[in-house]
Amino acid sequence: MSQDAWTEVDRYLTDTLLAPDPALEAALADSEAGGLPAINVAPNQGKLLMLLAQMAGAKRILEIGALGGYSTIWLARALPADGRLITLEYVPHHAEVARRNIARAGFAAQVEVKVGAAIDTLPTLQGPFDFVFIDADKASYPAYFEWSLKLARPGAVIVADNAVRAGKVLDPQGDADAEGVRRMYDLIAAEPRATATAVQTVGSKGWDGFCLIRVKSSLP
Template structure:
C-alpha cells in the first residue's frame, strides 16, 4: 500500500457515504484561490468531527485553528439552532476567508471567528465548552490542551489532530511540532481529570492520527 492507495480509498469512502456538498466544495476552492495551505481535514474526517460533536450533544464548541473554515462548517452543523461555536485563528487573511465561507454556509449566526494567537485568546474565553477541536500549531499543543481543559466540564470531549506526523512523534529530535505533541501527551497522561487514547490514521492526508480526550471530573 502507498499514498495513492490511501487516497483512492478515502475517495471511495467519501463517494460511498457522504453526500455531495457544494458549500464545502466551494469553501475548499476559495481557500485554494486565496493561497491557504491545503492542510484542512479530509471530508470523511470532517464528518467524523460532526458526528462526535452530535454524539455528546454539543451546544458550545471551541475550535483552535480555523484556517479557511472547512472544519468549522462541519462542526457548526452539529449545533442546534441556538448553539455557539468560537473558533480561533492567528492569521487575519485566513480568518477573512473563513468568515466568507461560514457566511455562505448559513452559519454566521452561530459562529464567532476571533483573530490572534490562541494562547493569548484562550484566557479571555468563558467556558464551559462541550466539544473542543485543536488543530493549530503543534508546538503550542501543551498550552492549547491546558487552556481547553480549563474551559471544559465533566463530559467535554477534546480532539487533537495531527498527533502522529508520519511517525515522527517517535523521535524527540528537537522538532518543535513533535516536541509539542510529546509534551502534550505527557500532560494528558498525568492529568487525573481526563481519560484519553490516540488513533493512527492513513488516508488522503497521509499517515497521521488524532488524540481523543474525555474530561471525567
Template sequence: MSQDQWSAVDRYITDLLVPQDEALKAALASSAAAGLPAINVAPNQGKLLHLLAQTAGARRILEIGTLGGYSTIWLARALPPDGRLISLEADPKHAEVARGNIAAAGLSGVVDIRLGKALESLARIEAEKLPPFDFIFIDADKAGLPDYFAFALKLARQGTLIIADNVVREGGVIDSNNADPNIKGVRRMNELIAAEPRVSATAVQTVGVKGYDGFALIRVIA
C-alpha cells in the same frame, strides 16, 4: 500499502458516505484560490468531527485553528439551533477567507471567528467566564499543543470531548530525540495527558489523502 491506495480508499469512503454539498466545496475552492495551505481535514475526517460533536450532544464548541473554515462548517452543522461555536485564528487572511466561507454556508449567526494569537484569545475567553465548552477541537500549531490542552481543560466541564489533530506526524512522535518543535509539542502534550487524572484518553493513527498521521481523543471525566 501506498499513498495512492490510501487516497483511493478515502475517495471510496467519501463518495459513498460523505456527499459534499456546495458550501463545503466552495469553502475548499475559495481557500485554494486565496493561497491557503491545503492542510484542512479530509471530508471523511470532517464528517467524523461532525458525528463526534453530535454524539457528545455539543451545544458549545471551541475550535483552536480556523484556517479556511472547512472543519468549522462541519462542526457548526452538528450544533442544535441555539448552539454556538467560537473559532480562533491567528492569521488575518485565513480569518477573512473563513468568514466568507462561513457566511456562504449560512452559519454567520452560529460561528464567532476571533482573530488573534490563540493563547491570547484563550485568556480572553477565560476572563469572559463563558459557560464551559462541550466539544473542543485543537488544530493549530503543534508546538503550542501543551498550552492549548491546558487551556482546554480550564474551559471544559466533566464530559467535554477534546480532539487534537495531527499527533502522529508520520510516526515521528515516537522519536524522543527529534528536535522538530511540532513533534516536541505533541510529545509534551501526551505526557501531560498521561499524568492528568481528570481525563481519559487515547490516540489513533490514520492514513488517507492527508498521508500518515493521527488524532487524540480526550474526555474530561472529573
C-alpha cells in the same frame, strides 16, 4: 500500501458515504483561491468531527485553528439551533476567508471567528464548552490542551488533530511540532481530570492520527 492507495481508499469512502456538498466544496475552492495551505481535514475526517460533536450533545464548541473554515462548517452542523461555536485563527487573511465561507454555509449567526494568537485569546474566553477541536500550531499543543481542560465542562470531548506526525512523535529529533504533540501526551497521561486514547490514521492526508480526550466528571 502507498500514498496513492490510501488516497484512493479515502476517495471511495467519501464518495460512498458523503453526499456532494456545494458549501464545503466552495469553502475548499475559496481557500485555494486565497492562497491558504491545503492542510484542512479530509472530508471523511470532517464528518467524523461532526458526528463526535453530535454524539457529545455539544451546544458550545471551541475550535483552535480555523484556517479557511472547512472544519468549522462541519462542526457548526453538529450544533442545535441555539448552539454557538467560537473558532480562533492567528492569520487575519485566513480569518477573512473563513468568515466568508462560514457565512455562505449559513452559520454567520452561530459562529464567531476571533483573530489573534490563540494563546492570547484563550484566557479571554468564557466556558464551559462541550466540545473542543485543536488543530493549530503543534508546538503549542501542551498549552492548548491545558486551556481546553480549563474551559471544558465535565464530560466534554476534546479532539487534537495531527497527533502522530508521520511517526515523528515516537522520536521527535528536534522537530518542534512532534515535540509539542509528545509533551501534550505527557500532560494528558499525568492529568487525573482527563482520560484519552490516540488513533493512527492513513489516508489522503498521509500518515497521522488524532487524540481523543474526555474530561472526567469527577476526580478519581
